[in-house]
Amino acid sequence: MDFLVSQTHISPFYLVIIGFIIGILGGFFGVGGSFLAGPALFAVGVPMNFVVGTDLAHIVGKSIVAAKKHRALGNVDLKLGFIMVIGTIAGVEVGAQGIEWLKHFGQANVDQVVGIIFVVVLISISAFVGWESWQTIKMQRDREREAEMSGVGARELGAKEDESAFDHIARKIHGIKLRPMMKLRVSGIERVSLWAILLVAFVGGVFSGFLGGGAGYIRMPAMVYLLGVPTHVAVGTDLFEIVISASYGTLTHAIKGNVDIMIALVMHTGAAIGAQIGASSTEYFRGPKIRLAFVPLPLIGAAIVIYSLLSGKHLK
Amino acid sequence: MEDKPTHAARSFLIELLVYAGLVVVYVFFVIAFLGNRLDALYQHHKIRYAFAALLLIIGQGVVLEMVTSILLKLIRSRSE
Numbered sequence: 013m014d015f016l017v018s019q020t021h022i023s024p025f026y027l028v029i030i031g032f033i034i035g036i037l038g039g040f041f042g043v044g045g046s047f048l049a050g051p052a053l054f055a056v057g058v059p060m061n062f063v064v065g066t067d068l069a070h071i072v073g074k075s076i077v078a079a080k081k082h083r084a085l086g087n088v089d090l091k092l093g094f095i096m097v098i099g100t101i102a103g104v105e106v107g108a109q110g111i112e113w114l115k116h117f118g119q120a121n122v123d124q125v126v127g128i129i130f131v132v133v134l135i136s137i138s139a140f141v142g143w144e145s146w147q148t149i150k151m152q153r154d155r156e157r158e159a160e161m162s163g164v165g166a167r168e169l170g171a172k173e174d175e176s177a178f179d180h181i182a183r184k185i186h187g188i189k190l191r192p193m194m195k196l197r198v199s200g201i202e203r204v205s206l207w208a209i210l211l212v213a214f215v216g217g218v219f220s221g222f223l224g225g226g227a228g229y230i231r232m233p234a235m236v237y238l239l240g241v242p243t244h245v246a247v248g249t250d251l252f253e254i255v256i257s258a259s260y261g262t263l264t265h266a267i268k269g270n271v272d273i274m275i276a277l278v279m280h281t282g283a284a285i286g287a288q289i290g291a292s293s294t295e296y297f298r299g300p301k302i303r304l305a306f307v308p309l310p311l312i313g314a315a316i317v318i319y320s321l322l323s324g325k326h327l328k
Numbered sequence: 329m330e331d332k333p334t335h336a337a338r339s340f341l342i343e344l345l346v347y348a349g350l351v352v353v354y355v356f357f358v359i360a361f362l363g364n365r366l367d368a369l370y371q372h373h374k375i376r377y378a379f380a381a382l383l384l385i386i387g388q389g390v391v392l393e394m395v396t397s398i399l400l401k402l403i404r405s406r407s408e
Contacts, residue, residue, distance in 0.1 A: 013360065016367035024355050069381060073389035080393065259382055266378030273366060273381035277359050277388055281351045284392035285344070288400050 018062040018272035031279035035286020044071045044228045051316035060123040065270030068261040073280040079251040087248030089198035096213035100257040103217020108264050110222045127321045130223050134310035145304040182240030199241045343399045
């Protein structure tokens with residue numbers, strides 16, 4: 013099938029299948045899936061600036077479905093979401109301007125710079141999440157052993173439903189007294205600086221505008237580890253926020269000529285059913301083991317980009 | 329007699345095939361039909377193209393959410 017806007021020729025079945033796989037992973041892990049969608053589009057010859065804009069458009073459609081479900085479950089902190097939108101939009105604009113600046117040096121430079129940064133980010137996320145989830149599992153095992161020896165329940169020893177080995181970092185950030193301070197009732201946070209929220213959102217927005225996708229792979233863990241938001245609320249709020257910020261990103265990238273909406277529409281047909289299946293599957297798997305299972309996924313995306321960058325070939 | 333998991337898997341596969349059929353018709357007849365018009369809009373009116381692109385993906389998101397929810401409800405009711 014010819015996609016006239018980006019002047020590419022891609023099998024629609026490939027796009028539907030990629031969308032379906034990304035939909036399942038997105039529904040299961042609560043991320044947009046751009047770490048796979050980006051490399052998968054790049055691998056079949058879509059220019060990197062179109063990869064960035066088109067992936068954002070595809071994420072709008074997919075996130076509407078997921079955000080609607082999370083809202084019904086009470087997993088969306090609207091106050092936090094609206095504050096984050098401001099920081100994210102500012103960041104997306106900075107990221108999109110970065111792409112525009114790179115375009116002045118030629119398409120090959122856009123592909124190379126974005127590709128290399130993408131690989132570094134993906135490998136870093138994979139390493140960090142792997143290390144963190146392993147630490148948390150180890151911490152839980154130690155506590156269970158301690159509970160067994162002392163004959164006390166693990167909960168009395170401080171175990172939480174949704175815990176992380178990085179809880180102490182969020183507590184330190186809550187302690188930063190940079191006014192104005194906010195109370196986030198739905199997230200269960202008594203006091204946090206508005207600037208901390210805006211900074212987390214801004215950094216996520218820069219990655220979103222520069223590398224494509226909703227950057228949920230950065231913002232969602234940042235909300236949990238840095239702001240101390242419970243995982244299920246972080247996932248729901250992030251998706252709500254992505255609908256607004258990715259819509260803005262789609263508009264700004266489309267005006268700059270970086271969106272092939274036909275590719276996004278075809279991919280989304282597979283992603284819609286995949287997201288439903290993935291979200292339904294989460295009830296069978298929970299906790300840090302899900303985060304550990306997530307570790308190989310960004311590495312697959314990184315491997316595809318490395319192959320394309322080194323060989324100069326696209327997987328058609 | 330079929331056991332419960334086999335029955336559920338079969339229902340799931342049937343619904344997936346129904347969805348795949350709907351997607352093929354939609355992609356080849358509806359989306360492909362839009363190709364030239366969207367390209368013309370992209371070449372001459374970038375701002376109109378941007379708003380049309382956003383409306384299309386939001387509209388498709390809402391419609392497919394309804395279609396997939398109905399299909400998954402059917403799978404559950406068949407497998408129960």
